[in-house]
Amino acid sequence: MNEDYLKGLNPVQYNAVTKIDGPVLVIAGPGSGKTRVLTYRIAHLVNSGVAPWEILALTFTNKAAKEMKERIGKVAGDKANQIWAGTFHAIFARILRAEATKIGFPSDFSIYDPSDVKSCIAEIVKGQGFDPKAYGVSDIYHRISMAKNCLISPRDYAADAERLLDDKQANMPYVYKIYDLYIKKLQRSGAMDFDDLLFQMHRLLKENPDNVVEKYRKKFKYLLVDEFQDTNSLQYGIIQLLVKYPGSPQNICVVGDDAQSIYAFRGATIQNILDFEKDYPNLQVFKLEQNYRSTNYIVQAANDVISHNKKQIRKKIYTEKGEGEQIKVIRAVSDNEEARMVASMIAELKLRHRMKNEDFAILYRVNAQSRVFEESLKGHRIAYRIYGGLSFYERKEIKDLIGYLRVIVNPKDEEALKRIVNYPTRGIGDASLSKLSLAAEVNAIPLWEVLKKAVSFDNSISTRAAKSIQEFVMLIETFQRWLQTEDAYEMAKKAAKLSGILDDLAKDKTPEGQGRIENVQELLDGIKSFVEEDTIGELQTEVQDKTLSSYLQNIALVTDSDKDEDDNDRVKLMSVHAAKGLEFKAVFITGMEENLFPSLMALKSKDSRAAIDEERRLFYVAITRAEQHLVLTYASSRYRFGKMQYNNSSRFLEEISSDCMEIKSNNETAKVGGMKLPSQIKMPLKTTSSQAPIQIKVSPVHLIIPGAKVLHERFGEGKVMNVEGAPDNKIASIFFGGDIGEKRIMLKFAKLQVL
DNA sequence: GCGTATTCCATTTTT
DNA sequence: TGGAATACGC
Numbered sequence: 001m002n003e004d005y006l007k008g009l010n011p012v013q014y015n016a017v018t019k020i021d022g023p024v025l026v027i028a029g030p031g032s033g034k035t036r037v038l039t040y041r042i043a044h045l046v047n048s049g050v051a052p053w054e055i056l057a058l059t060f061t062n063k064a065a066k067e068m069k070e071r072i073g074k075v076a077g078d079k080a081n082q083i084w085a086g087t088f089h090a091i092f093a094r095i096l097r098a099e100a101t102k103i104g105f106p107s108d109f110s111i112y113d114p115s116d117v118k119s120c121i122a123e124i125v126k127g128q129g130f131d132p133k134a135y136g137v138s139d140i141y142h143r144i145s146m147a148k149n150c151l152i153s154p155r156d157y158a159a160d161a162e163r164l165l166d167d168k169q170a171n172m173p174y175v176y177k178i179y180d181l182y183i184k185k186l187q188r189s190g191a192m193d194f195d196d197l198l199f200q201m202h203r204l205l206k207e208n209p210d211n212v213v214e215k216y217r218k219k220f221k222y223l224l225v226d227e228f229q230d231t232n233s234l235q236y237g238i239i240q241l242l243v244k245y246p247g248s249p250q251n252i253c254v255v256g257d258d259a260q261s262i263y264a265f266r267g268a269t270i271q272n273i274l275d276f277e278k279d280y281p282n283l284q285v286f287k288l289e290q291n292y293r294s295t296n297y298i299v300q301a302a303n304d305v306i307s308h309n310k311k312q313i314r315k316k317i318y319t320e321k322g323e324g325e326q327i328k329v330i331r332a333v334s335d336n337e338e339a340r341m342v343a344s345m346i347a348e349l350k351l352r353h354r355m356k357n358e359d360f361a362i363l364y365r366v367n368a369q370s371r372v373f374e375e376s377l378k379g380h381r382i383a384y385r386i387y388g389g390l391s392f393y394e395r396k397e398i399k400d401l402i403g404y405l406r407v408i409v410n411p412k413d414e415e416a417l418k419r420i421v422n423y424p425t426r427g428i429g430d431a432s433l434s435k436l437s438l439a440a441e442v443n444a445i446p447l448w449e450v451l452k453k454a455v456s457f458d459n460s461i462s463t464r465a466a467k468s469i470q471e472f473v474m475l476i477e478t479f480q481r482w483l484q485t486e487d488a489y490e491m492a493k494k495a496a497k498l499s500g501i502l503d504d505l506a507k508d509k510t511p512e513g514q515g516r517i518e519n520v521q522e523l524l525d526g527i528k529s530f531v532e533e534d535t536i537g538e539l540q541t542e543v544q545d546k547t548l549s550s551y552l553q554n555i556a557l558v559t560d561s562d563k564d565e566d567d568n569d570r571v572k573l574m575s576v577h578a579a580k581g582l583e584f585k586a587v588f589i590t591g592m593e594e595n596l597f598p599s600l601m602a603l604k605s606k607d608s609r610a611a612i613d614e615e616r617r618l619f620y621v622a623i624t625r626a627e628q629h630l631v632l633t634y635a636s637s638r639y640r641f642g643k644m645q646y647n648n649s650s651r652f653l654e655e656i657s658s659d660c661m662e663i664k665s666n667n668e669t670a671k672v673g674g675m676k677l678p679s680q681i682k683m684p685l686k687t688t689s690s691q692a693p694i695q696i697k698v699s700p701v702h703l704i705i706p707g708a709k710v711l712h713e714r715f716g717e718g719k720v721m722n723v724e725g726a727p728d729n730k731i732a733s734i735f736f737g738g739d740i741g742e743k744r745i746m747l748k749f750a751k752l753q754v755l
Numbered sequence: 756g757c758g759t760a761t762t763c764c765a766t767t768t769t770t
Numbered sequence: 771t772g773g774a775a776t777a778c779g780c
């Protein structure tokens with residue numbers, strides 16, 4: 001057995017990898033080799049004789065799953081493909097596909113994306129005659145989603161005094177009613193939303209038809225969960241059902257970092273980590289605290305910031321990467337200036353440190369901030385790529401074609417049906433459609449069934465409309481017959497042509513119109529590669545069949561960000577959330593302002609303490625993305641929603657001890673030592689000596705002794721007060737002039753010249 | 756029934 | 771600011 005992979009591990013990592021039996025909790029600080037531990041652990045399981053298909057590894061993102069599989073492949077070879085590794089959603093969708101009929105869903109169930117969900121809820125609100133102003137669709141969706149994620153059924157909801165009161169205060173007392181109707185409507189439509197992939201999975205295991213739970217308990221002998229801090233109660237519940245039962249070996253390993261929990265807003269709770277210790281008494285805990293990513297100033301800043309959060313598991317990350325460069329804080333007068341300064345700093349760093357575009361990331365709190373950076377980067381001719389925003393699959397023409405495919409596979413899919421029934425326009429207007437929707441609602445049957453016999457449900461339908469509906473039904477039924485013989489690609493090609501989508505798009509001769517045709521073509525190409533190479537985007541899938549149904553199930557859970565296009569040597573722009581799990585040589589965290597980071601939403605939420613703590617963890621995540629260079633920027637004024645807004649600098653800036661930072665404004669630099677960082681807009685500018693690095697002739701370490709006068713490349717002249725530490729890792733306390741004061745400096749990294 | 760003009764509206768993060 | 775719902779004219 002080749003166990004070379006064990007050699008490069010530090011002692012804690014080694015234990016976390018090799019203690020394979022029983023429950024294990026790994027607390028993994030940022031950059032501590034978490035993925036390494038996880039993948040080596042899986043490789044180690046396989047090498048220890050565990051069959052790969054007995055291993056279930058759950059992640060949050062497709063990207064993480066992909067990376068994990070690739071890295072396992074490198075250590076464990078082909079067997080990696082047989083491991084059940086994927087996102088919670090994808091894995092459970094796969095299981096549900098096999099078991100759905102046991103809980104009253106078709107195995108070809110549709111997966112509703114958030115926009116489907118919203119339109120579905122909107123229809124219910126309308127049908128019930130609730131005031132759409134009071135009943136904001138997104139708000140209702142959020143409440144329903146939270147309920148599901150807390151394992152609250154519609155019946156529980158109706159009996160939950162706290163929820164009812166909260167709904168009442170939000171001026172929407174009938175959310176519980178909408179929830180109930182929504183669930184029923186989904187069931188009628190043979191559809192599940194994202195939350196249902198968890199909720200129904202839990203239901204399946206809990207209600208346990210045909211003792212299905214035993215099947216999966218037997219199958220999955222070893223369970224691993226990544227990003228455990230981001231799991232919600234529902235996910236925890238599923239895990240419990242799979243692992244905690246009489247006689248269970250409880251071979252579960254969860255890996256997470258409470259300090260990086262940034263998804264509480266959608267139900268994640270670090271309570272799961274705390275509960276885990278209670279629920280598994282013989283738990284083994286390993287803490288990975290050594291950071292292999294960042295230099296010391298960055299690590300220290302991260303520790304400083306997170307120490308302001310009360311509720312956390314005790315740990316402190318450290319690094320041996322050396323002191324590194326100080327963190328730069330930059331104030332700009334406007335968002336535009338902020339963008340210009342960031343772009344020119346990138347240009348400068350590229351020159352000075354021979355860095356490439358791909359070494360840089362610009363991070364922001366909200367995607368809307370990306371725009372100004374686009375312009376400034378263009379101005380400097382710096383290649384960039386924006387992550388997030390409107391995804392490929394959210395484009396209208398793509399959704400339209402996928403709408404056809406969904407209806408063909410599952411005609412009960414009402415959201416898809418409504419989208420395409422009159423696109424391209426074929427004379428089935430709103431009037432007819434709302435009559436028929438009503439009939440479907442009243443009779444509690446799928447809209448499709450009503451369409452098939454439209455006139456018998458409502459004889460006020462015009463003959464013209466009735467004829468069009470008839471033709472539409474026949475079109476879909478023709479497609480459905482082909483389903484028996486054709487693969488996904490053939491089906492999609494036929495659908496694009498015969499539906500009239502391609503002809504309709506061809507009418508538009510503008511460049512945008514051409515682009516839409518190209519997009520459809522791209523989708524078709526994607527389906528082709530699914531059929532021929534088992535891929536979805538860039539993701540390798542282990543699909544069972546090449547049917548359209550199988551394709552749709554896979555595609556629903558893949559987003560744009562999963563296919564890494566030609567991001568060769570481009571500066572990456574993304575939200576802090578999107579940056580989680582990534583690392584860059586240089587990171588710019590922008591918009592460090594009150595009301596933006598922390599966000600206004602957090603500040604005015606009803607538990608603002610908890611919300612700000614989450615923002616702080618988000619900031620912690622952002623800081624710890626940086627390997628060598630970290631720049632924090634803020635703007636005194638910025639455009640938001642078409643209006644000029646004036647904000648103070650973020651409270652988070654003040655939480656970083658000032659000796660980690662260097663403060664800059666409009667190219668004039670100022671040192672701040674010991675005093676609080678000015679948070680007002682009118683920040684007093686401390687203009688002192690020039691900050692160009694001083695040319696140093698580095699003196700050997702043994703010459704640096706107490707009393708010596710030394711010159712530091714950035715702090716200037718100072719006097720050595722004290723030297724301590726091991727001979728190969730001496731730390732000197734040096735007193736510098738000006739307002740720098742005394743600093744502790746690791747001699748093996750500092751550039752000092754004895755005078 | 757259809758396409759365009761206008762007004763309005765809400766603005767976070769994502770599987 | 772810009773996307774989406776509504777109003778209006780054909």
